[in-house]
Amino acid sequence: MRTLLRILLPFTVICMATLAQAQTGDAKRGEYVLATGGCVACHTAEKGGAPLAGGRELKTDFGSFFTPNITPDPETGIGNWSDEDFLKALRDGVSPSGGHYYPSFPYTSYTRMTEADVLDLKAYLDSIPAVKNVVPDHDLPFPFNIRMSMIGWRLLFFDDSPFEPDPTKSAEWNRGAYLVTGPGHCGECHTPRNILGGLNTDLALSGNKNGPEGDSVPNITPDPGGIGDWSKDDIVSALEIGLLPDGDFLGGAMTDVIEDNTGKLTPEDRDAIATYLTSLKPIASNDR
Numbered sequence: 001m002r003t004l005l006r007i008l009l010p011f012t013v014i015c016m017a018t019l020a021q022a023q024t025g026d027a028k029r030g031e032y033v034l035a036t037g038g039c040v041a042c043h044t045a046e047k048g049g050a051p052l053a054g055g056r057e058l059k060t061d062f063g064s065f066f067t068p069n070i071t072p073d074p075e076t077g078i079g080n081w082s083d084e085d086f087l088k089a090l091r092d093g094v095s096p097s098g099g100h101y102y103p104s105f106p107y108t109s110y111t112r113m114t115e116a117d118v119l120d121l122k123a124y125l126d127s128i129p130a131v132k133n134v135v136p137d138h139d140l141p142f143p144f145n146i147r148m149s150m151i152g153w154r155l156l157f158f159d160d161s162p163f164e165p166d167p168t169k170s171a172e173w174n175r176g177a178y179l180v181t182g183p184g185h186c187g188e189c190h191t192p193r194n195i196l197g198g199l200n201t202d203l204a205l206s207g208n209k210n211g212p213e214g215d216s217v218p219n220i221t222p223d224p225g226g227i228g229d230w231s232k233d234d235i236v237s238a239l240e241i242g243l244l245p246d247g248d249f250l251g252g253a254m255t256d257v258i259e260d261n262t263g264k265l266t267p268e269d270r271d272a273i274a275t276y277l278t279s280l281k282p283i284a285s286n287d288r
């Protein structure tokens, strides 16, 4: 009996420990959440890098960032992360060791993602192949190379309020608002920034002449200088296959967005984004 206990007891303890870490999220749903968040574009190295294994260089005015490996490799990826660690990174911009992430990681938008979406996404990331890939350190000049400098930046610019559905609007509108301002992080490119890299939210989505790689990013509010004369179908075609009303195709940084995010959404979700964008206050912007 005692021998049996000696064999069984550790086994039970291990089982309980596994249970305690049991997945709370739904990996299948999480794969869709990954698309709504457009994570693949940034977290995959150009020229055939393994999906989500990191190493893509993002050049900004503040230096070069190299995206981390977010596959479940325990050493070079996020294999040892708990659900809590992942929630804290995506919604608070804080790492498991307490460091503050740079806003080149758009946690500033992901903070509006629901807990359920984030946990489903984590369950999906736990299910993909672990890839061992050490990525280069960021290449940032002083003072940006000091992570602590982000504490001040957060105080000035990080608004961590959750997404609040507007009860006076339709479910479709609210879904669009969630996708655009939360996981879709459209404003991270389409909203102008001040010289410290904070988003100018009064001019939300009205265009940004200094977008990724120094490209200009158009106004997507219903202003005549934006998408004022676009129908909802025009917006849907642009999001689905990059087709513009004049027959041309979108390029630049929007290519990845269409490939990894808006092109992979359900037709209902693309309609919801169009409904939300056409409802916005038109903002004229000199920024483009």
Ligand code: HEC
Binding pocket: 034, 037, 038, 039, 040, 042, 043, 058, 065, 066, 067, 068, 069, 070, 077, 078, 086, 089, 095, 100, 101, 102, 103, 104, 105, 106, 110, 121
């Ligand atoms: C615009 C590019 C971009 C997008 C889109 C993006 N990330 Fe990141 N991510 C980064 C950068 C850059 C860092 C590193 C930030 C730092 O070092 O402070 C990062 C860091 C992370 C980290 C922390 C990893 C670690 O080892 O500390 C996680 C987790 C993460 N991202 C997950 C995601 C998920 C999930 C998505 C999609 C919902 C996503 N990212 C979308 C650029 C991006």
Ligand code: HEC
Binding pocket: 179, 180, 184, 185, 186, 187, 188, 189, 190, 211, 212, 215, 216, 217, 218, 219, 220, 226, 227, 235, 238, 239, 244, 249, 250, 251, 252, 253, 254, 257, 261, 262, 273
């Ligand atoms: C990584 C930066 C980036 C993100 C994120 C991004 N966009 Fe774009 N978007 C661009 C750029 C750059 C263009 C212009 C491309 C071109 O001119 O070929 C563009 C163009 C567009 C256009 C066409 C506007 C026009 O007048 O031609 C629409 C519509 C659009 N984006 C919607 C969105 C929506 C909705 C989201 C969020 C789901 C989003 N974008 C996220 C960079 C981005």
